[in-house]
Amino acid sequence: MASTDRRLRIIAGADSFGSDLKDTLVAQLRALNIDVQDLGTDKYYSVGEEIGRRVSQAAATSDPSIETRGLVACGTGVGVAIFANKFPGVYAATCLTPGEAINARSINNCNVLAVSGMNTSPDVASQILDSFLNTPFKSPCPASGSNPWPSDLESFFDSSLPEMSKIGTPKNAEKETPKNAEKDTACMLCSLVKNREFTGVEIMPGGSMSIVRETPTSAFVKFKGGSVEPGHHHTFGHDVVVVQGRKTVWNLSKGEKYDLGVGDYLFTPAGDVHRVKYWEDTEFFIKWEGQWDIFLDEDLAAANAALDKQQKEN
Structure with a gap:
């Protein structure tokens, strides 16, 4: 491909x-005679984790004449x-x-393409994949006005x-001895959120958002x-990943509970009414x-009454 001299x-x-959508894009790749390892269909977290692990391992250990990238799709x-993105050397981007x-590709050297099965048509996804395959790192792109990047960038x-x-690693860790080195167990998302400024959410007491x-x-x-959080809904669906703490979500529309x-x-x-209880200080993306x-x-008051009733019944 134009983006690399390696296979x-x-x-x-x-x-x-x-x-x-994944099957459509795999067919496109095979029509281009690109080596594809199709892991099939599984839960979103299993697929994302496995592909991240394999791309990370390939970057660290594989034949330098072969470039390994990933293609993942969920809703x-x-x-x-x-x-x-949990794995070192993996730069996954939802496009x-x-x-x-x-x-x-140009700015972040993205090596795992993530696409939306619910929001992207096969024709658009095909164009996205083509761009992913054929755009070299640091090449002119829409963000640069399609002009070459300056040398400093x-x-x-x-x-x-x-x-x-x-x-997430301790500062000056290379200068510390094993005896006095301080372990930093914070995950990447926790490190990123550490210094952000949060604004209170007036409609939800106890909550703040950045x-x-x-x-x-x-x-x-x-x-x-x-x-x-009293029962509420949003115009659009939303994804949540917990980075600290513990919460329970009741989807009142579907009668389901998630710890x-x-x-x-x-x-x-979108539109599902849900109530949330936070059991300890909690942060999420x-x-x-x-x-x-x-x-x-x-x-x-109604939400607390409903939770008290549930607790007594249990």
Whole structure:
């Protein structure tokens, strides 16, 4: 391909929401005579984790004449990317347009493409994949106005990816002896959220939020232990990954209950009414499929009364 002089191998997989789109893109890859390892269909976290692990291992140990990348698909393309990115040397990006794929390859040397089975048509996904395959790292892209990058930015791109692997490690660790070295057990997301400024969510007592992207909206959210989110719904579905603490979500529309701890993921569809209880101080990453909004379906007193009743019945 134009993006590399090495032979290209793609490891692909999807959950049930992304399997059809994945099959279409795998057929496209094979028509191009690209070596594809199709892991099939499994839960979004299993697929994302396995492909992330394999791409990471390939980057560290494989034949330098072969470049290994990943292709993952789920309903939104977000969950699989989050789990793939748990591994060193993996730069997974959710791309909804060909331009986003070009930017991700040019700026971030993205090596795992994540696509949305619910939001992306096969024709658009085909264009996204083509951009992913044929865009070299540091090449002109929409973010650069399709002009060559200045030398100082190219230098930054070269240094930024190795620096990413140091996030969450103690400062000056290389100067510390094993005896006095301090262990840092924080995960990457916790390290990223540590210094962000949070704004209180007036409609939800005990909650605060730091929005990092708008429409579709991504944010880090904190709730104090003991807080309750009364039953509410959103115009758009949303993905949640817990990075600290423990919470329970009741999907009142479907009559389902989810106990979530660190590392757990949950997707709540658009319009589903849900109530949340935070058992301890909790932080999570959340992504809405569109803009952020919230509509209360009960007040706080009614929510607490319902929770008290459930506790007595149990």
